[in-house]
Amino acid sequence: MPQWDLANADAILVMGSNMAENHPIAFRFVLQAKEKGATIIHADPRFTRTSALSDMHAPLRAGSDIAFLGGIIRHILENDLWFKNYVLGYTNISTIIDERFQDTSELDGLFSGWNEEKQTYQYESWQYKDMHVPASLAEHFVNTTESFSDCTKRLKKGPTPKDLTLQHPNCVYQILKRHYAAYTPEMVERTTGCPKETFLKVADALVRASGPDKTAAICYAVGWTHHSTGVQMIRAAAIIQLLLGNIGRPGGGILALRGHSSIQGSTDIPTLYNMLPGYLPQPHAFKPHGTLKDFFGVEETPTGWWSNFPKYMISLMKAWYGDNAVKENDWGYDFLPKIVGDHSQQPLTLAIRDGLVKGLFLLGQNPAVGASNSALVQRSLANLDWMVVRDFTETETASFWHKGRPVRDGELTPQNIKTEVFLMPGSLAGEKAGTFTNTHRLVQWHDKVVDGPGDSRSELWFIHHLGRRLKELYQDSADPKDKPIRSLTWNYPVKGEKEDPDVEAVLKEINGYTVADGKQISDPKYLQDDGSTACGCWIYCGVFPEEGHNQARSRRPDGPDGPGTHLGWGFAWPANRRTLYNRASADLQGKPWSEKKTLVWWNAEKGHWEGKDNVDFSQEKPPDYRPEWSQEPSGMDALGGDDPFIMIADGRGALYVPSGLKDGPLPTHYEPVESPVRNPLYGQQHNPAVKIWQRSDNPLHAPGDPRYPHALTTYRLTEHHSGGTPTRSVATTAELQPEGFCEIPPELAGELGIRTLDWVVLSTPRGDIETKAIVTERLQPFQLNGQSVFQIGLPWHFGWRGYATGDIANVLTAIVGDPNTSMHENKALTCGLRKGRLNRPAQGD
Amino acid sequence: MGVPARALDYADSFLPGVIPQEAELTAGVRIEPGKSYGFFTDTTLCIGCKACEVACKEWNALPADDLGLKGTSYDNTGSLSANTWRHVAFVEKISGDEGTRVTEMQPFQSNWLMMSDVCKHCHNAPCLEACPTGALFRTEFDTVVVQPDICNGCGYCVPACPFGVVDLSPDDGKAHKCTLCYDRLKGGLEPACAKSCPTDSIQFGEVPDLVERAKARVVDLHAKGARNAYLYGAPDTPGATGGLGHLNAFFLLTDRPEVYNLPTAPTRAANRVEPALTAGLVTMAGLALTAAAVFALAKAGPTGPGRNGEIR
Amino acid sequence: MKTIRRRTFASRALNFVREWSLPRQAAGQSAYAEAAKSRYSTQLRPRLEEADTVGTNICPYCAVGCAQLVYAKNGRVIHVEGDPRSPINQGTLCPKGAATFGWLTSDQRMSQVLYRAPYSDRWEPKPLDWAMDRIAQLTKRTRDETFVRTLPNGMPVNHTLAIASLGGATLDNEENYAIKKLFSGGLGMVWIENQARV
Amino acid sequence: MSGNFAGTSLPPSAAAPYMGETYYGRPAVKASPFDWKVSSYIFVGGLAGSAQILATLGDLAGGPQAGGMTRTGRWIAVGGSAVGGVLLIADLHTPDRWYNMLRIYRSTSPMSIGTYILSGFAGFSAIALGADLLGMKRVAKAAQVPAAVAGAGMSVYTAALLSATSTPLWAAEPRLLGVRFAASSMAAAASALSVVEQAGQRQDTARTLDRVALAACAVEMAAGLQADRAYRRKGVADALEKPELRALDKVGALAMGAAIPILCHGLNQVVRKPSRTLSVLGSLAALAGGLALRHAILKGGNESAGIPENYFRLTRPEPPDRQPPRVASTGERERIAHHGERPYTPAATRVATSLER
Known part of the structure; x- marks a missing residue:
């Protein structure tokens, strides 16, 4: 949902986010909703500036969110409070699941299909009855005993198995009820520490603000993703929003509040290991991806929008390899490197440490501060042969060889660190042109107004000229391994004395063009799988629809009388649609659910969808369209006129997810990997599929270890940005939060004799840091199952560089990962706390 | 929600220059000399983000004050000063009566008070009245400004201010305080702090309009159950007392003024010129008469060893 | 604030008399307003009016996507503030965004390439071209030494596991595209990640 | 110094008697930058002003035996205004702009009033003394009267200078x-x-x-x-x-x-x-x-x-x-500052404490 649409919500739950502090401008719209009478709820371990502006604050122990959200799901189901027409019409609530499926309630915290030896799930038993459904994610393929593509092809043969009476014991409704039966208000209180009365008020407020006339929104941020169960927390929110009919509707939805200016863009056009632009999977050596045919065989979904997959893939390879991508060489498929495992940042740290990785480019990232287990990160950097750091100042990472923790502690000296380091000044905002994609998929162009100082250059300049040099170095090579680089199209025009590459030329390639005449393409529907079109990222097709029309640069917002969707301001992928799945804003017959909540609707006279937004659906498909199953329809033809969730193979919102998740079809409460308590719900302590890299330089401890009795959560402050490199370097922001500190509840501080501004030492199995104490009621003790647990809050912005300094919080954190995303668990760990200082010079200048 | 209609007139990414009367787009007000401008700071909307502090310093090129952790909630600024013209105060009231944490907040009244303090631009401004050089003066926008080309650093405005706002800079030896962005007003631009404020806790406008808006806000808040909301510094309210007249920068508060470090009934310093002078001069007159009499008597004849100064 | 030039006593005395308020006060102007107004106040204008270029920027901090106006004069940024046209921020900015000008002009910024040779204990400035050439050579050397065409089972992989790249969430889409295209599509690097998981 | 509350609708919490709330014990007003130079000036100025009065009174009402005293008084007046002027300029934080004191006149500013009193006093006192020394008795007699009147001002305007501030002790x-x-x-x-x-x-x-x-x-x-x-x-x-x-x-x-x-x-x-x-x-x-x-x-x-x-x-x-005449103790202030507690205790406790005193 667009951020401004929050102003149309009747209730907003902010959870896993400290929105007022970390996204203050988005919070404008929350306060606008509040002014109009919406109920604002903040569920968070800490009382923050967001809580202060909310109507309710539900305190809960970090990492217990699924217990809380599961409690809401149970509340909705047990009290029959779900939005019947929406849920029955648009979700898979009535779908019947394979009879082999067994729930965590039966298996003490495991789903059926667990392979103890491989520590992974087999996914067959999670599927729809007699029908395999590919995931809607980048990787559609899942390992199954039968041929995956054969199984999924059954989707074209008829509708998914359903019981509209919801009586079938294996229909999603019954499974949901069984799965969440244990998540009673009492259990919520015992698990999360949130008083049951407060929990019930939150649940009630959400339910009351949902229905045909009302919508509620949920906002989250890294407070949900930074967990070993992060993906499932968001899934739990999706279940609530689907049950309450809040997806695709004005003022409803789930808004991810992301933390970097183009973190969405760098996910869409991923500088990520496992995806190609537009959420296409990176070929994997251990999947049936050997040839392009194999790849399409398992990754092309038979029904729904993703059946266009080959068009997008081939158009991408045409963009990358140009004339060198021909049908005969599978459009250059073999030029694409295959991954062999998890190549994300956390295993990268270990790979560097173990000497596998020799060279490292750091393009505006500062892992010494931002990455988990910072001591290990800093040590690993000394194992590199070379490192290129591109930033605006000397970051902690760039200075590891003379200021790092191992050097300070005498473990290493510059004289025995071999790493060759290049520190190159990067251009900043206003010094380069390009597009950022914001948290609600809005692609916005920014102008170049001046040159950066001295040798500062944009990353595009750096990559372009590095690529140019490499192509020169390889130009005479006959080695087949050098074919990809030699085949790569790399002829962006440059201009000016500094030979800046033409940014719009790159954006046009991303947008796509017809190969024959180089004309830009205005909509992804025109992309082809015959090599006649090239497109760098299919979801961005339309951002530069014709020569001279850069829609990302369009500055035409809606005026006071406009619809308020601002279709003329920037470009939102796909196809400038502002609210995804907005077909669901209309009822099954295509009429808005309520005159108070209109977004798009079916115009029967004109025979198309119309409204305030571009419809996220087939423009001319009537609500009463039904697939002609006898024809074995594929793609969008297999979805009915009332199946709004077009990216999902059956067009229905997934209350239950048969494929794509590695840790279960339904969100389940597991304890964080390091927890002060045992899991009160199941024998299974933590996420069984969690990624753990336990080794001597990344030790973990068992639950309830008396050395680490306190729950610890890391967080951000409004005054600083992430690793703090920019904000610590600017006096006006540095002075606002000038030193590192941790927040301690007075109850714990009293026990340990700690007063505000005293030095304290925090310790985990990975290391110790010293920082100053702020004793505050913003944190509180939790009573969990009769056990009292204190929680400590620790901002992680600080390092030894800049005006505002402090010990690096990530020295404490561990390399562990969510099974689906490999994201770390820095929001919920445990630590020891004592008054005093470490016996060493402070880690500052 | 749409943007103001006139924003649609500027559809290019590169603009020819400053948008004329940009304040109309950001604050819905045209800025013209001869009218009275000020701030209405509504603390019930403040999220304590300190954007006002930063925007002020960036615009006015003010240096950092000091870089120590103060341990006073999230306030590491402390107070207004020569280099800090906006200061966000933080007061935590997170415990309920029983010492347990609150989970339900009163409507539009947080349990963590946050308030962006600023120069009040008093109607009868004691700093301005105290300034002997005319460095402090009232502008054509009815704001109170220190003119750096005049100030000689006498420092008299500093104790004169009833709100502890004006301060001498150790760097240049002159008085400094919020100018209500005098330069920006001249260019039709909203003051930097109010323009940046994400939640419109700081509202800029013509004072009479702001007062009307603020009164309506209080009525609205009372209706929503926030009975403690009141105005500070608007005409006939606390702060606008003791001959100060109203404050052009006024506030909506929900706790006692002192909690925010504000006096309930401040007074105009110049009120005390006349009493002090009169009492002093009367005393002088009395003593001078006494002295004259003593001298006259001494002249009349050398005083003998009379008892108790008895006059012969 | 303008630095006021030191002037001779005579010129100051002359100015004092020329701008003397007492006569203006005697003529009926208010000693609290017009009569007190100085030359500084008369001449004051917002510095934004001096800009010769005004471009639209998107805030470089979080992902909310606030629009900013960048004012520049003679090739130097003189201020950055919120763009009143944006439907997201309508001219407002948070403390970080409001400090964008401070970031661009921070004295902690560097303007030339620094190089630390293996086992050295110091940075040394280097020309940009030298660094670019050296990095290209190192990249090629490491790639050539470590490139894998096929796995033992015959599966083509065409990758190198020895070069990694981190970063992208703060960069433009075009930059991310070029990074992924060159590093993955051209060089066969697989360790390509950004801040999305941290 | 109490304000007028006509027409004010103060909510009960704000209208209740003052109970010692402060903002972490931080000052609510700023102290003047005046130091010993100003207090010395107040003394010297008063001394000089009153000396001129006594000199004049001695001259007018005293006999010939007062002649020496009158001369001394005139010396003190002139010396005092010279020393006073130096002290005042030295106290400025931009002293080379001292002349801006004469740029304007503001009747609400005791410092502005004082500038003209001091100028007049110094001028007439200098004339009186100079004339006296040069033997121009009539000129001295004529100049001493305005000098003495200004001397009265010199003696007392500094009380107005301090009172017309928001400094509690001075304003009280x-x-x-x-x-x-x-x-x-x-x-x-x-x-x-x-x-x-x-x-x-x-x-x-x-x-x-x-x-x-x-x-x-x-x-x-x-x-x-x-x-x-x-x-x-x-x-x-x-x-x-x-x-x-x-x-x-x-x-x-x-x-x-x-x-x-x-x-x-x-x-x-x-x-x-x-x-x-x-x-x-x-x-x-x-x-x-x-x-x-x-x-x-x-x-x-x-x-x-x-x-x-x-x-x-x-x-x-x-x-x-x-x-209640009560100041938060240092310890209490620290507690308030360090524990982020409400900067005041409940009203009931406060009243009890004040009654104990």
Whole structure:
């Protein structure tokens, strides 16, 4: 949902986010909703500036969110409070699941299909009855005993198995009820520490603000993703929003509040290991991806929008390899490197440490501060042969060889660190042109107004000229391994004395063009799988629809009388649609659910969808369209006129997810990997599929270890940005939060004799840091199952560089990962706390 | 929600220059000399983000004050000063009566008070009245400004201010305080702090309009159950007392003024010129008469060893 | 604030008399307003009016996507503030965004390439071209030494596991595209990640 | 200093009596940047102003035996305005702009008023002395009258200067401050002249001057004691309770400035043969006491600005005597600051505490 649409919500739950502090401008719209009478709820371990502006604050122990959200799901189901027409019409609530499926309630915290030896799930038993459904994610393929593509092809043969009476014991409704039966208000209180009365008020407020006339929104941020169960927390929110009919509707939805200016863009056009632009999977050596045919065989979904997959893939390879991508060489498929495992940042740290990785480019990232287990990160950097750091100042990472923790502690000296380091000044905002994609998929162009100082250059300049040099170095090579680089199209025009590459030329390639005449393409529907079109990222097709029309640069917002969707301001992928799945804003017959909540609707006279937004659906498909199953329809033809969730193979919102998740079809409460308590719900302590890299330089401890009795959560402050490199370097922001500190509840501080501004030492199995104490009621003790647990809050912005300094919080954190995303668990760990200082010079200048 | 209609007139990414009367787009007000401008700071909307502090310093090129952790909630600024013209105060009231944490907040009244303090631009401004050089003066926008080309650093405005706002800079030896962005007003631009404020806790406008808006806000808040909301510094309210007249920068508060470090009934310093002078001069007159009499008597004849100064 | 030039006593005395308020006060102007107004106040204008270029920027901090106006004069940024046209921020900015000008002009910024040779204990400035050439050579050397065409089972992989790249969430889409295209599509690097998981 | 609350609808929580709330104990107003130079100026200015008055009165009402005293007084007036001017300019933080003091006139600003008083005083005093020295008696006689009138201003305008601020100790009692500064100036001038007369073996004039000093000190004593009570009653006396200021205020200003001179000169009035030593002792004590008074008031004022409770007591709408005279202890302030607690205890506790006192 667009951020401004929050102003149309009747209730907003902010959870896993400290929105007022970390996204203050988005919070404008929350306060606008509040002014109009919406109920604002903040569920968070800490009382923050967001809580202060909310109507309710539900305190809960970090990492217990699924217990809380599961409690809401149970509340909705047990009290029959779900939005019947929406849920029955648009979700898979009535779908019947394979009879082999067994729930965590039966298996003490495991789903059926667990392979103890491989520590992974087999996914067959999670599927729809007699029908395999590919995931809607980048990787559609899942390992199954039968041929995956054969199984999924059954989707074209008829509708998914359903019981509209919801009586079938294996229909999603019954499974949901069984799965969440244990998540009673009492259990919520015992698990999360949130008083049951407060929990019930939150649940009630959400339910009351949902229905045909009302919508509620949920906002989250890294407070949900930074967990070993992060993906499932968001899934739990999706279940609530689907049950309450809040997806695709004005003022409803789930808004991810992301933390970097183009973190969405760098996910869409991923500088990520496992995806190609537009959420296409990176070929994997251990999947049936050997040839392009194999790849399409398992990754092309038979029904729904993703059946266009080959068009997008081939158009991408045409963009990358140009004339060198021909049908005969599978459009250059073999030029694409295959991954062999998890190549994300956390295993990268270990790979560097173990000497596998020799060279490292750091393009505006500062892992010494931002990455988990910072001591290990800093040590690993000394194992590199070379490192290129591109930033605006000397970051902690760039200075590891003379200021790092191992050097300070005498473990290493510059004289025995071999790493060759290049520190190159990067251009900043206003010094380069390009597009950022914001948290609600809005692609916005920014102008170049001046040159950066001295040798500062944009990353595009750096990559372009590095690529140019490499192509020169390889130009005479006959080695087949050098074919990809030699085949790569790399002829962006440059201009000016500094030979800046033409940014719009790159954006046009991303947008796509017809190969024959180089004309830009205005909509992804025109992309082809015959090599006649090239497109760098299919979801961005339309951002530069014709020569001279850069829609990302369009500055035409809606005026006071406009619809308020601002279709003329920037470009939102796909196809400038502002609210995804907005077909669901209309009822099954295509009429808005309520005159108070209109977004798009079916115009029967004109025979198309119309409204305030571009419809996220087939423009001319009537609500009463039904697939002609006898024809074995594929793609969008297999979805009915009332199946709004077009990216999902059956067009229905997934209350239950048969494929794509590695840790279960339904969100389940597991304890964080390091927890002060045992899991009160199941024998299974933590996420069984969690990624753990336990080794001597990344030790973990068992639950309830008396050395680490306190729950610890890391967080951000409004005054600083992430690793703090920019904000610590600017006096006006540095002075606002000038030193590192941790927040301690007075109850714990009293026990340990700690007063505000005293030095304290925090310790985990990975290391110790010293920082100053702020004793505050913003944190509180939790009573969990009769056990009292204190929680400590620790901002992680600080390092030894800049005006505002402090010990690096990530020295404490561990390399562990969510099974689906490999994201770390820095929001919920445990630590020891004592008054005093470490016996060493402070880690500052 | 749409943007103001006139924003649609500027559809290019590169603009020819400053948008004329940009304040109309950001604050819905045209800025013209001869009218009275000020701030209405509504603390019930403040999220304590300190954007006002930063925007002020960036615009006015003010240096950092000091870089120590103060341990006073999230306030590491402390107070207004020569280099800090906006200061966000933080007061935590997170415990309920029983010492347990609150989970339900009163409507539009947080349990963590946050308030962006600023120069009040008093109607009868004691700093301005105290300034002997005319460095402090009232502008054509009815704001109170220190003119750096005049100030000689006498420092008299500093104790004169009833709100502890004006301060001498150790760097240049002159008085400094919020100018209500005098330069920006001249260019039709909203003051930097109010323009940046994400939640419109700081509202800029013509004072009479702001007062009307603020009164309506209080009525609205009372209706929503926030009975403690009141105005500070608007005409006939606390702060606008003791001959100060109203404050052009006024506030909506929900706790006692002192909690925010504000006096309930401040007074105009110049009120005390006349009493002090009169009492002093009367005393002088009395003593001078006494002295004259003593001298006259001494002249009349050398005083003998009379008892108790008895006059012969 | 303008630095006021030191002037001779005579010129100051002359100015004092020329701008003397007492006569203006005697003529009926208010000693609290017009009569007190100085030359500084008369001449004051917002510095934004001096800009010769005004471009639209998107805030470089979080992902909310606030629009900013960048004012520049003679090739130097003189201020950055919120763009009143944006439907997201309508001219407002948070403390970080409001400090964008401070970031661009921070004295902690560097303007030339620094190089630390293996086992050295110091940075040394280097020309940009030298660094670019050296990095290209190192990249090629490491790639050539470590490139894998096929796995033992015959599966083509065409990758190198020895070069990694981190970063992208703060960069433009075009930059991310070029990074992924060159590093993955051209060089066969697989360790390509950004801040999305941290 | 209480405000007028006509038409104000203060919510009950804000209207209740002041209970000691502060913002982490931080000052609510800023202390003046004035230091010893200003307090010395107040003393020197008062001394010079009153000396001119006595010189003029001596010239007009005294006999020929007062001639020496008149000359001395004129010297003190001129010397005092010169020293005073230097002290004032030295106190400026941009001293090379001192002339901007003459740029404008503001009747609401005692500093502006004082600038013109000092200018006039210095000018007429210089003429009077110069004419005197050059033997132009009539010019001296004509100039001394405006000089003496300005001298009265010199003696007292500094009380207005301090009172017309938001500094609790200064703002609390403008009238008493005016009386005290006037009396102290006169006492100092009479004492200074008396000492010079004693040195010149003119005991009669000295004795006359001692009587003037006696009267002035009596007024100063009465006003001082009353001020002391008033400061306590209004809850602004905390700064003067601090040990070093307490000594300056009680021993310096009250004892030396008033009590000792009264004792010495009073004794001399009743004994058959007045003691020169007593006279000089009384005079020197009055001079030292006058300086101590100004330092105590100046420093005490600056310190009181740092005590928010003092300011807030002074700026509550209720009659001051109904306010509990209580300052948060240092420990309490630290607790408030360090634990982020509410900066006040519940009302009930507060009232109980105040009743205990």
